[in-house]
Amino acid sequence: MKSVVSICFLAGVLLLGTASGSFAQKYTVYCTNGKTEVDTRTPQQMKSARGGNTYVLATFDYKLDADKFAKKLNGQCPKK
Template identity: 50%
Template sequence: MLALLCLCALCFGASAQAGPTKTYYTVYCANGKIEVDMRDPEQMKSARGSNTFPLRQFEYRGDAENFAKSVKPNEATVCKK
């Protein structure tokens, strides 16, 4: 019984020390449009096609959305590679 308690303590202690994983929001050009998404570039290419690439990455969704809004319509043509 004592061994089981020690094992549980070790498991929970290790997971608590690992901490939460960081979430990032990326602004992408996807098929000629600006998008904010949490997926990594490979997942986005799989979902949106090969004409998808990241512009910038942010820790906060609001920052990513503000950046996406700041891209002027004529600058968005960079997404149409």
């Protein structure tokens, strides 16, 4: 019985940790080679994958918001 209670307690702790945002994923809209791209990678990872001409336009908590932002730009990066 104690092991069942312990397992339930651990499961609850894990669920609370996930719900509190400790594992929250960010969605970043990047400008890379003149086009917008939504990705979860860090700026360093994106520069490594896409080249040095990559920079952050905005960061969002939800993919839908990041996609809407990128769509508003019509897939094109704004002029610097």
